[in-house]
Amino acid sequence: MSSIVPQGVAASDFSNALDEFAGVVGKDRVYVDEQPLSSYRDAYSPLADGEFLPSAAVAPEGVEQIKKILKIANAYKIPIWTIGTGRNFAYGGPAPRKSGYVMLDLRRMNRIIEVNEKYGYALVEPGVSYMQLYRHLRAIGSKLWIDPAAPAWGGVMGNALEHGAGYTPYGDHFTMQCGMEVVLADGEVIRTGQGALAGSKHWQVTKHAAGPQFDGMFTQSNFGVVTKMGIWLMPEPPGYKPFMITYEREEDLEAIFEITRPLKVNQIIPNAAVAVDLLWEVSAKTTRRHYFDGKGPLPQSIRKQIASDHKLGMWNYYGALYGPPPIIENNWKIVEDALMSIPGAKLYLDRENDPAWDYRVRLMRGEPNMTEFSIMNWIGGGGHVNFSPLLAPNGSEALAQYNLIKSRCHDHGFDYIGEFLVGWRDMHHILMIMYDRADEAMRKSAYDLFGVLVAEAAESGFGEYRTHLAFMDQIAKTYKHNDGALWDLHQRIKDVMDPNGILSPGKQGIWPKSMRTTS
Secondary structure, eight states: OOOOOOTTOOHHHHHHHHHHHHHHHOGGGEEOSHHHHGGGSOTTOSSOTTSSOOSEEEOOSSHHHHHHHHHHHHHHTOOEEEESSOOOTTTTTTOOSSTTOEEEEOTTOOOEEEEETTTTEEEEOTTOBHHHHHHHHHHTTOOEEOOOOSBTTSBHHHHHHTTOBOSSTTOBTTTTEEEEEEEOTTSOEEEOGGGGSTTOSOTTTOSOOSSOOOGGGGSSSSSOEEEEEEEEOEEOOSOEEEEEEEESOTTHHHHHHHHHHHHHHTTSSOSOOEEEEHHHHHTTTOOGGGTOOSSSSOOHHHHHHHHHHHTOOSEEEEEEEESSHHHHHHHHHHHHHHHTTSTTOEEESOOTTOHHHHHHHHHHTTOOBSGGGGGGGGTSSEEEEEEOBEEOSOHHHHHHHHHHHHHHHHHTTOOOOEEEEEOSSOEEEEEEEEEETTOHHHHHHHHHHHHHHHHHHHHTTOOBSSOOGGGHHHHHHHOOHHHHHHHHHHHHHHHHHOTTOOBSTTGGGOOOGGGTTTO
16 A cells, blocks of 8 residues: 555545545545556656655546545545546656645546537547547548547547647647536536536537636646536548658758748648657657767767658658648649748658658548657657747747757757647647656756756747646746736636645646645
């Protein structure tokens, strides 16, 4: 049995709470031993082993059990940490924000409640993964596409709640969310939007209802436990044309996004186009040690050799066109002329025996897969953490941010490994800091690098949209307009909705009153 007890909770009270949890879900669904609890840790963390470990976990099968669990947690003031599929890797995975929390594991709640072919949506529970939903759609003969994040094991609901993104025209996952069911800290169950209407027929058709919209309040927050969520699905188009363009120079990044911006804003390129750097792209096919066994960032001569060997650019651009073939071909002429105007650009409409091309093409047509997870082999040792600032699809801004981040990576002995994913009027810049977790100095350098990047990005006017558990407080403090008024508002709401502070304390730097002095 774990020796960890939630902070501020007497051992006897904790024991009583565990017995009461078992009375709700069954003794076999309350996990207290080391072996099952080991699955609730971040195996790729930049922190030393022994950080962010749970005291126990409880796995309900439905809303009524969640209500009873929350009643017990309130009675004993036990902090719980909610997970869906628990696959939020690079951001903390299934681990809690602080050691001692009890995990509220919703993986058993994995029903696909409805698929509506006519209106193009699904209603799902927290434990539904992209692969599960994809297979279900195929099994029922649906012509609807999902929009998966890169790893197929991720959660449909969890990724949307974390403001995640995918690669089809439905790539902004929270934008494609419609309607939630939420259990509040006091056990009250609410439904947002048209779901609040008794007998509603249009819960997943429109986000709008009378009064304020609250859906966004339950994303990246600790104000409630989301138990159902609608997600809009893309009807299968009559045509699909994926493409890849390689660019020879790092500085081409500026021209790439100056060209891309009007194509995206006008929806000529309708999907989430992405510019992938050389090392991210090649890591699906080979390893660093195959080319270089020294320390620090790769020499430029090695980078050029890798590009030559694998027919890659310093930037590798993926996009796709969708719709009736005549419209695709009409728009393709515009896209090709614009993106191929950069000197040295090379166009590919197919690449044989290239796993990176294959998985990108599958993602852009809504097929989840696990290929991208193989890029962890580039370094070996499994460690990785993602730094994820936002910016506009502006060429000079993208290049400046890239140069800043690359420079700091090199200062700390790391290669830059990243990609820029274009939304509509925004871009996600995903830097993957890879390290060998068995190398203590390397892991510590990754942690230090991340902290430097947070501070310097904020000084330059760039904020992160999502982050690892270890950096939630630091990033929250960068949002400091008017003395941090936004986070003050978050915590005022927290105090009203969850006065005992039981729901995921510290999520995104939102702490209950009782824990603010110790956070």
